[in-house]
Amino acid sequence: MTAPALPDPDPHWLAGLDAEAGRAALRERVEAAYALCREVHPALPRPGVWLDLRGRSAGQAHFGRGGLRFNPVLFDENRHAFLVEVVPHEMAHWLVHHLEGGPQAKPHGHEWRTVMRRLFGLAPRTTHRFDTGRASPAPHRYRCGCREHAFTARRHDLARSGRAYRCRHCAETLVYMGLRDLDEPS
Numbered sequence: 048m049t050a051p052a053l054p055d056p057d058p059h060w061l062a063g064l065d066a067e068a069g070r071a072a073l074r075e076r077v078e079a080a081y082a083l084c085r086e087v088h089p090a091l092p093r094p095g096v097w098l099d100l101r102g103r104s105a106g107q108a109h110f111g112r113g114g115l116r117f118n119p120v121l122f123d124e125n126r127h128a129f130l131v132e133v134v135p136h137e138m139a140h141w142l143v144h145h146l147e148g149g150p151q152a153k154p155h156g157h158e159w160r161t162v163m164r165r166l167f168g169l170a171p172r173t174t175h176r177f178d179t180g181r182a183s184p185a186p187h188r189y190r191c192g193c194r195e196h197a198f199t200a201r202r203h204d205l206a207r208s209g210r211a212y213r214c215r216h217c218a219e220t221l222v223y224m225g226l227r228d229l230d231e232p233s
């Protein structure tokens with residue numbers, strides 16, 4: 048593993064920025080990540096940037112819209128992690144999609160992992176540990192034998208304190224999935 052290719056932003060400086068300046072810092076980071084990708088793919092189109100993603104996902108590369116979406120609630124609570132990891136994560140999707148054969152590649156497959164490691168110098172993680180309490184009313188993921196269930200913080204507390212929940216469909220006891228996917232492929 049090489050060192051991260053983009054500089055580590057100062058967390059205290061980031062935390063002190065107001066909402067508008069925070070978003071400007073995010074856009075600057077996207078620009079820096081984009082410049083890095085242009086070194087290996089000079090014809091890569093510049094992605095649009097939107098902060099309009101809701102729910103549990105941190106970001107999303109949206110090829111139909113032609114850019115990257117970010118979750119503004121999770122961003123404001125996790126600015127440093129967004130700049131360090133989420134921006135490169137989504138930009139890596141953007142780059143892979145525009146490489147030959149990219150649209151056919153698996154979202155977090157070999158090509159994407161290679162870009163994360165070799166270009167950005169980062170571990171290719173696909174989950175996040177952000178507290179999604181404010182971004183999603185039912186942020187906790189549980190799984191049974193047949194589907195995924197979303198729990199509110201209150202229900203999650205009850206489950207943690209020993210109450211067993213069963214799926215109405217398959218009757219299996221629900222199991223907590225502690226990690227949320229960082230994004231969902233578009």
Ligand SMILES: [Zn+2]
Nearest residue numbers: 191193214217
């Ligand atoms: Zn079930």
Ligand SMILES: [Zn+2]
Nearest residue numbers: 136140155230
């Ligand atoms: Zn992803």
